[in-house]
Amino acid sequence: METNLDEFLDVENELNQRWPETKLEPSLDRISALAHVLGDPQTSYPVVQLTGTNGKTSTSRMIDALFTRIGLRTGRFTSPHLQLATERISIDNQPISPERYVEVYREIEPYVAMVDSQSEIRMSKFEVLTGMAYAAFAEAPADVAVVEVGMGGTWDATSIVDTRVAVLTPIGVDHTEYLGNRPEDIAVEKSGIIKPGAVAIVAEQTPEVMRVILERVAEVDAMVARFGSEFGVLSRAVAVGGQMITLQGLGGVYEDIFLPLHGEHQAKNAALALAAVEAFFGAGPERKIDIEMVREGFASVVTPGRLERVRSAPNVFVDAAHNPHGAAALAKALESEFGFRKLVAVVSVMSDKDAEGILAALEPVVQELVITTNSSPRAMDPDVLAGLAVPIFGEDRFEVRPRLVDAIEEAIHLIEDEQSGGGIIVTGSVVTAGEARALFGKEPA
DSSP states (O other): OHHHHHHHHHHHHHHTTSOOTTOOOOOSHHHHHHHHHTTOGGGSSOEEEEESSSSHHHHHHHHHHHHHHHTOOEEEEOOSOSSOGGGGEEETTEEOOHHHHHHHHHHHHHHHHHHHHTSSSOOOHHHHHHHHHHHHHHHTTOSEEEEEOSSSSTTSGGGGSOOSEEEEOOOOOOOHHHHOSSHHHHHHHHGGGOOTTOEEEEOOOOHHHHHHHHHHHHHTTOEEEEBTTTBEEEEEEEETTEEEEEEEETTEEEEEEEEOSOSHHHHHHHHHHHHHHHHHTTOOTTOOOOHHHHHHHHHTOOOTTSSEEEETTTEEEEOOOOSHHHHHHHHHHHHHHTOOSEEEEEEOOBTTSOHHHHHHHHGGGOSEEEEOOOSOTTBOOHHHHHHHHHHHHOTTSEEEOSSHHHHHHHHHHHHHTSSSOEEEEEESSHHHHHHHHHHTTOOOO
C-alpha cells in the first residue's frame, strides 16, 4: 500500500504542474480532443449534470444515493475534494481507490501528452481529471453519471456530455473573475448546461436569474421543473441527527423521509435531487418512484464537510461554506437547529473570496471568532482577515491564531467555561474544512 500511496502522490505532483482549477482558458477544444482520442467515453452513459453556486456536491451525493438504491450503477464526479483527490471520482457511490486513480491516469497519460503537443495551452489539471472520470465511468461501466461542473457551465470541461437532466442549484455570485459580477450574467454561463431536449430541474432563484434560465430552456426546446412550482419541500421538522421531511415530487408526495443532514438548505437540495431522479426516469403526475427506495436512499446520504460533527463534548462541526450565500445557509442552520448558548467560529478564507460577506453572514450567530489560515497558497493572510473582521465583529470578539490546530485549541478553550451548550464551527473554505476533518482523525470520504 505504501508504494501505491507513493505512486498516487507522484501522480498528484504531476497534475499539480498543470494549471490549477482557479485558472482557466474558456474552451472545450482540449477536453474534446482528449475525449475523441479516448473513443468519446462520455457518450456511453446518460448524464445528470449539476451547476450552481452552492449545494452542488450535497445534491450530487443525494442523486447518487437514490440511483444506487434503485439499482443503477453510478459514476459521480465532484469537486473540489476535502482531503484526497480520489473523492472526486466515485463508482457505485464509493470513491475510487488510490491504486485505481493512478491506473486511470497512466492509461490516459499518453493521450493527454498527444493533446498537449497539439495545443498552445497544455490541458489543465481539471481537464485531465474530467477525462479520467469519463474514462473510469465507461470502463465500470456506469448506467448513469452524476457530474458536477467545476466552474460555470457552458465552457466547463465537464460540458462535453449530452446532458439528459440539468440541475441548477441556487445561483449567486462567486468566481467573479471568470463568471462576472451579476447573478444574471453568471446564470447565462451556468444555464449553458441545459442541452436541447433535456429536462432542467431548477432550484429557487432570483427573478433575474430565473428569467435567464427560462430563456435558455425556450431557446433549446428543453423541459423545465422549478422548485416551488412543480416540486418542493412540503414540511420539515428537526430530528435527532438530521430532519424529517415531506417532499412534493414530480410524481406525487413522498412522506416521512429521514434526511441525516442539517439545515433547510439540505431539505431543498433533497427536493432537487428527487426531482432530478424522477425526471431521469420520466416520472410525471402518474409515476412515483417506490417510496421505500426513496426513504432508504436518503437515509444513506453522507455529505462530509457539510455541517458535519467531528467531535462531541464540546460539539465541533466543520463546514465547507466559502461564499456569503453558503455562510448564510450555515448560520441559519446553526441557529435554528442547535441553539448553542455560545458559538465560536474558526475561520480561514481564500484570498480571492468575499471574506467580508462570509464574516457578515456568520456574525449574528457567532459570539467569538478565531481567525486562522490553512495550508493553501491562496489562503488569506490572517492579519488581513483580522482587518476585515474589525468593523464586523469589533475589536474584542476575535483572536488570531495563524495555525489551524492552535485556532481549534483556542476555540475549545473559549467554550470550556460553558457548562454545556457551547459549540464550535470550523469554516470559510473547502480546504479549511478538509484540514479540520483530518485533524480530528476523519478518513477521506
